Amino acid sequence: MRIGTGETVDAGHAMAALGFADRDRLREGLAATLLHNPGQRRVFDPVFDVYFPRGVGVPDGLPPTDRDDLRNRLVAALAADDRSLMGRLAMEAVDGLGGYGGTTATDGWSSYQTLDRLRPQTLMARARDTVRAQGGGSGFTDRLLEDEIRRRIEAFRRQVAAEARRRIAERRDRDEIARRAVAPTADRVDFLFAGRDRLAELRRAVQPLARKLATRLAARRRRASRGSIDLRRTLRGSLSTGGVPMRPVLRRRRPVRPELVLLCDVSGSVSGFSDFTMLLVQALHDQFSKVRVFAFVNRVDEVTGLLVHGAADPEGLSARIRSEATLTGWHGSSDYGVAFGEFAERYTGAVGSRTTVFVLGDARTNMSDPNLPAVRRLTGQARRAYWLNPEARSQWGTGDSAALAYAELVDMHECRNVQQLSALIGRLLPV
Secondary structure, three states: OOOOHHHHHHHHHHHHHHOOOOHHHHHHHHHHHHOOOHHHHHHHHHHHHHHOOOOOOOOOOOOOOOHHHHHHHHHHHHHHOOHHHHHHHHHHHHHHHOEEEOOOOEEEEOHHHHHHHHOHHHHHHHHHHHHHHOOOOOOOOHHHHHHHHHHHHHHHHHHHHHHHHHHHHHHOOHHHHHHHHOOOOHHHOOHHHOOHHHHHHHHHOHHHHHHHHHHHHHHHHHHHHOOOEOHHHHHHHHHHHOOOOOOOOEOOOOOOOOEEEEEEEOOOOHHHHHHHHHHHHHHOHHHOOEEEEEEEOOOEEEOHHHHOOOOOOHHHHHHHHHHHOOOOOOOOOOOHHHHHHHHHHHOHHHOOOOEEEEEEOOOEOOOOOOOHHHHHHHHHHOOEEEEEEOOOHHHOOOOOEOHHHHHOOOEEEEOOOHHHHHHHHHHHOOO
8 A cells, every 4th residue: 555645644633633542433534544445445454453453462351261152152242243242252262262382371373273163154043043033033034134144254253363463463573464464455466366356356446457557558658659859850950059959850650559469378277367467458448459369278269259348247257258269179278389379370360560469378388389489470470579477487487387488489577466467568568
């Protein structure tokens, strides 16, 4: 999160006005002054809990933890939606079930261990029956009631995680815990390790990110349209002013929108990276005269028609591509060599002197022939060619990776998250 002087001053004024008596009010005041979008709350709330904890030290007077009794009281708290009681139960659960370490003193606390022993997810049926017995279930369907109880269980799990994180932070460096124990924002999560919820969050971020990149590209195009200085003509014209170049002469450029071709590996965990990049480029389609998208596993097929804006839900892009495109032959593993060879044979007309080609994939060939001649032919036809690799640079060339061999022919860039992708797209896309 980018926190500048203005946000810092506003946060100071908010703290002075709100005081420290009401922790929840302070949390909302700081969030209102420091955050720029709702997605940053996923990072802000855990960090706030580390630096502004609800309590300090191990709470005094906690009763000895009896697992069955704790589960019974948790059922009552879930049925009543009693947040304060759930908070106290989270403290008891971490204290009695989450400790690990030496024999004489606890070295740390684990929220995973606490939840694994308590198993709150198995209490939904009991909490639902308790609500019905109290007459609180009337007017709700079973599905709505179960969804509500499931939401309360998830809130309790977050309270347990916050309590374990607070205790660890007291024993260790707070800054270190904040860096290591708090999930990063979605734009910093590696594509290869992003879960389903994070990928859905990234898809929702496509349009805002595309608008920012479109503005940046338009500004670059305006600057480029003015042309560069023609040194020879400028010096020739300066002879009339004693050799002082008073009037620079510019080379005029013809405004031409470039063509773009995407060649995307959609196999395995790489598919999330390819899907997001395809959606992003499609959202930028107005910046180019033509955009064509090709997907492959070990066969290649054009999927440009499946990316028409508004024609289909982006959530199901992978399923649509796999069901409607021919991407595999006799086996289902990725084969870059065969895919590049087929592209060179079937779609040679897609790449011309005005075309910029982006290859998206991890360059892992499953020990098959990388078909470097086909790649060399592709880069020779294109105006520019870039390779965006979602793997860390340190992994290139390890195992079945042919990244280093391909990097000798194509300008390859590490592209592990949205932050790197947006920077690369803004810098590499032609104007």
